[in-house]
Amino acid sequence: MTKSFPDRLLSLFSWICAMFLISSVSIILGFLILKGYKAVNLELIFSDVRPLDALLLRQRVFGGLLPAMTGTVFLIVLSMALAVPLGLASGIFLSEYASSKIKWIFSLTFDILSGIPSIVVGLFGFSITVFLHHYFNERIFPCLLISALSLSFLVLPYIIRTTQISLESLPLSLRLTAPALGATKRQNIFFVLLPSSLSGIISGIVLAMGRCAEDTAVIMLTGAVATAGIPKSIFSGFEALPFYIYYMAAEYSHPSELRKAYGAALLLLIICSALFIFSYWIKNTLKTKHFTGHNSL
Amino acid sequence: MDFQDRFFRSLFLGASALSALVTVAVLCFMVLLCLPVLKLDFIRHVLTAPWSPGQGQFGILPMMAGTICIAFLSLVISFPISLGCSFFIEILKPKGKGNLLKKLVQFMTAIPTVIYGFVGVFLLVPFIREIFAYGSGMCILSASLMLGLLISPTLILFFSQSFSRVPQSYLNAVDALGGTTWQKLYHVILPHAWKGMLTGIVLAFGRAMGDTLIALMISGNAVVMPSSLLDSARTLTAHIALIFAADFDSMEFKILFISGIVLYMMTSLGILFTRGLDRKGPA
Numbered sequence: 341m342t343k344s345f346p347d348r349l350l351s352l353f354s355w356i357c358a359m360f361l362i363s364s365v366s367i368i369l370g371f372l373i374l375k376g377y378k379a380v381n382l383e384l385i386f387s388d389v390r391p392l393d394a395l396l397l398r399q400r401v402f403g404g405l406l407p408a409m410t411g412t413v414f415l416i417v418l419s420m421a422l423a424v425p426l427g428l429a430s431g432i433f434l435s436e437y438a439s440s441k442i443k444w445i446f447s448l449t450f451d452i453l454s455g456i457p458s459i460v461v462g463l464f465g466f467s468i469t470v471f472l473h474h475y476f477n478e479r480i481f482p483c484l485l486i487s488a489l490s491l492s493f494l495v496l497p498y499i500i501r502t503t504q505i506s507l508e509s510l511p512l513s514l515r516l517t518a519p520a521l522g523a524t525k526r527q528n529i530f531f532v533l534l535p536s537s538l539s540g541i542i543s544g545i546v547l548a549m550g551r552c553a554e555d556t557a558v559i560m561l562t563g564a565v566a567t568a569g570i571p572k573s574i575f576s577g578f579e580a581l582p583f584y585i586y587y588m589a590a591e592y593s594h595p596s597e598l599r600k601a602y603g604a605a606l607l608l609l610i611i612c613s614a615l616f617i618f619s620y621w622i623k624n625t626l627k628t629k630h631f632t633g634h635n636s637l
Numbered sequence: 638m639d640f641q642d643r644f645f646r647s648l649f650l651g652a653s654a655l656s657a658l659v660t661v662a663v664l665c666f667m668v669l670l671c672l673p674v675l676k677l678d679f680i681r682h683v684l685t686a687p688w689s690p691g692q693g694q695f696g697i698l699p700m701m702a703g704t705i706c707i708a709f710l711s712l713v714i715s716f717p718i719s720l721g722c723s724f725f726i727e728i729l730k731p732k733g734k735g736n737l738l739k740k741l742v743q744f745m746t747a748i749p750t751v752i753y754g755f756v757g758v759f760l761l762v763p764f765i766r767e768i769f770a771y772g773s774g775m776c777i778l779s780a781s782l783m784l785g786l787l788i789s790p791t792l793i794l795f796f797s798q799s800f801s802r803v804p805q806s807y808l809n810a811v812d813a814l815g816g817t818t819w820q821k822l823y824h825v826i827l828p829h830a831w832k833g834m835l836t837g838i839v840l841a842f843g844r845a846m847g848d849t850l851i852a853l854m855i856s857g858n859a860v861v862m863p864s865s866l867l868d869s870a871r872t873l874t875a876h877i878a879l880i881f882a883a884d885f886d887s888m889e890f891k892i893l894f895i896s897g898i899v900l901y902m903m904t905s906l907g908i909l910f911t912r913g914l915d916r917k918g919p920a
Contacts, residue, residue: 346819354729357721358738361793364786365745368756375759429652437646438653448912449657455840455904456663457847459874463897464663467670493659500656526642547747554749557849560878582751589758589854605755609748616747 372606379603385409400569405604407570411484411578412611414571415559416552418488423496424545430496431503431541436529447504454497462561465490469562482563485574490558495548502544506537539626546619550612556582566591581608664901671894683895688860695892699862701899703870706863707777707852708845711784712838718785719792726793727800728822739797745790754854757783762855771867775857778866783851788841795837799830836911843907847900849874873900 343351386394387404394401401407430450434443465486472480514536518528534541556564564583571578581604588601668675686696722742726735761783766774803826811821849872857869858879871879873896880889 344817344819347817350724350819350822351729354721354725357718358725358734360718361722361789362738362741365741365748367760368748368753368786371756371760372752426652426656429649430656433646433649433653437649446653446657448908449660451908451912452905453656453660453663455843455847455908456660457849457874457900457904459847459849459877460663460667460897460900463877463893464666467666467894470670471666493663496656496659524639524642526645529645550747554751556749556751557874557878582749585751585755586850586854589755601755605752609752612747612749613744616744620743 369609372602372609376602376606379599380606384600384603384607397570405581405584405600405607407568408579408581408584408604409607410570411564411568411580412553412582414484414574414578415488415491415580416549418484418574419491419495419552420545420549422489423492423499423548426492427496427499428503428541430500432507432529432534434500435504435507436525436533450497450500453493454501457557458494458555459557459561461490461494462558464493465558465562480575482561482577483575484563484571484578487559487562487564487578488574490562491552491555494555494558495551498548498551499544502547503537503541506540506544507533509540510536539622542626543619543623546615546622550615550619553615554582554608554612556586559583560586581611664898667894667897667901671891671898674888674891680895683892687862690889695888697873697876697892697896697899699860700871700873700876700896702862703777703852703856704846704872704874704900706870707780707784707856707872708842710777710781710866711788711845712842714781714785715789715792715841716838719789719796722789722793723796723800724822727797728818728826742790742793745786746794750787750848750850751854753783753787754850757851757855765867769867772869773857775855775869776867777856777863777870780852780856780870781866783855784845784848787848787851788845791841791844792837795840796830796834799833799837800826802833803829832914836914839907839911843904846872847874847904849878853878 382391383404385391385405387401387406389399389401389404393399394404394406430446434446438446466482468489469480469482469486510533514532515528518532519525523531559580560583563577564580565577566579566584566587568577568579585601585605585608588597588604592598592601683695683697684701685698686694688694688696688699722738725731726739726742729735757779761779762774764774765776765779766772807825807829808821811825816824852872853875856872856875858871858875859869860871861868863870877893877896877900880893
């Protein structure tokens with residue numbers, strides 16, 4: 341079948357665009373891998389300290405990425421601890437309890453929240469700090485806790501949305517089974533609906549973890565600093581991988597520092613890709629299990 | 638409803654209200670902290686004057702212009718490419734390759750923005766500097782190119798989603814009538830999908846305005862009204878990140894919050910607009 345001229349043009353245009361996108365992404369990733377792969381080794385993370393000593397805090401790591409990595413991990417864990425319960429509960433409310441009018445209003449606010457630029461969320465965290473510093477305690481400064489709190493605001497709408505969507509997309513037959521057998525609404529939610537939509541919810545949470553790991557704008561206003569060592573408490577300043585990359589790109593003074601920055605960038609990319617792939621895997625493998633097999637409660 | 642059911646209902650309601658409160662609190666806190674200077678005269682001054690704190694001028698007009706310029710240009714760059722890619726994914730679908738491209742696009746959403754900025758500094762900026770042999774290479778064009786790449790997943794995913802929502806029976810009808818792919822696209826798909834596409838464009842524009850790191854790292858951050866693509870410019874987001882005044886009472890400090898309010902308003906308006914699109918009938 342011969343194609344008409346507009347069809348061939350359309351096809352050519354699409355191919356060019358697709359190739360352009362693929363090559364741009366490949367250039368970015370390739371550049372980073374090429375420049376960074378030599379730097380990614382144990383020395384990048386632990387400097388000249390023995391890994392075991394560093395992990396057991398027997399020896400402090402200077403010049404390695406360990407403090408930045410622990411800072412990022414602490415950030416992820418803390419902000420998830422704050423955002424997940426709130427997000428889950430809100431998602432459940434929207435999907436299971438809210439009337440359509442309330443749902444409309446709430447989801448509009450959550451949409452606005454997810455649209456707020458991350459630097460503004462950071463500014464919010466910063467203003468909370470300033471407020472507390474002036475009116476409550478002079479010793480309150482930007483710190484890990486404030487950063488994690490701000491990050492949790494940033495990812496809250498994602499968690500709410502994925503929870504709501506996973507619950508709403510459950511088939512009606514599954515939704516009605518337990519109430520038909522006399523279960524209360526609460527029992528239905530906790531023993532049937534939540535376990536069945538777990539794959540979607542968890543994959544959403546993992547994606548949110550990726551956002552916490554990569555976001556720079558929020559933490560640069562709320563406590564990330566260039567050198568802090570491994571954070572001692574949640575009220576101290578901290579280092580984080582994305583901030584380190586940003587800082588080094590502007591302030592590096594020696595080729596060896598630049599090499600480390602490449603290594604850090606590659607490391608962050610690997611972490612974020614791993615989280616993305618993990619979330620994808622959870623979504624696909626667990627989901628099929630739930631609907632073809634029997635639901636284990 | 639027994640007691641437990643009511644308890645959980647109020648618990649979940651409370652959580653939602655708290656989450657919604659965050660949205661409101663972000664705005665309220667910013668307004669609160671610059672309340673002393675929020676007078677009509679001063680707002681007019683801020684929105685129209687240039688920025689030179691030394692002479693008592695605290696206008697954020699250059700930053701607003703920088704934000705709009707960079708965001709708009711990135712959209713102009715990204716739009717045709719995203720359109721082509723979503724044609725490729727949803728309409729051309731060459732033997733499984735469409736799905737492959739879609740996976741790549743989804744993966745792009747996981748690439749940290751600081752990585753785009755970092756590669757921009759060490760690859761794109763020198764490249765632009767070499768080609769145009771002008772300035773440092775840190776300019777509106779560099780930032781828009783990178784930003785265009787950053788927002789393309791948003792555009793592509795929204796475009797292909799709206800394409801895929803066109804009922805299959807309509808597409809079959811065109812095929813049965815012997816229509817070409819182009820005719821199918823022009824007469825059936827685009828008229829059906831434009832609302833969803835517009836939503837994607839508005840949200841992508843919001844993302845471009847709200848991004849900090851790319852503009853901060855590769856647009857040069859000069860506070861001037863942008864006049865050419867190769868000029869350096871500063872966005873509102875970068876302005877917030879750069880002016881980190883420790884002095885609580887200083888004017889620079891208050892301006893931070895005004896910049897924040899402006900950004901908040903602009904992105905919220907975008908969201909409200911997409912909501913309005915959604916409400917008027919099915920897309």
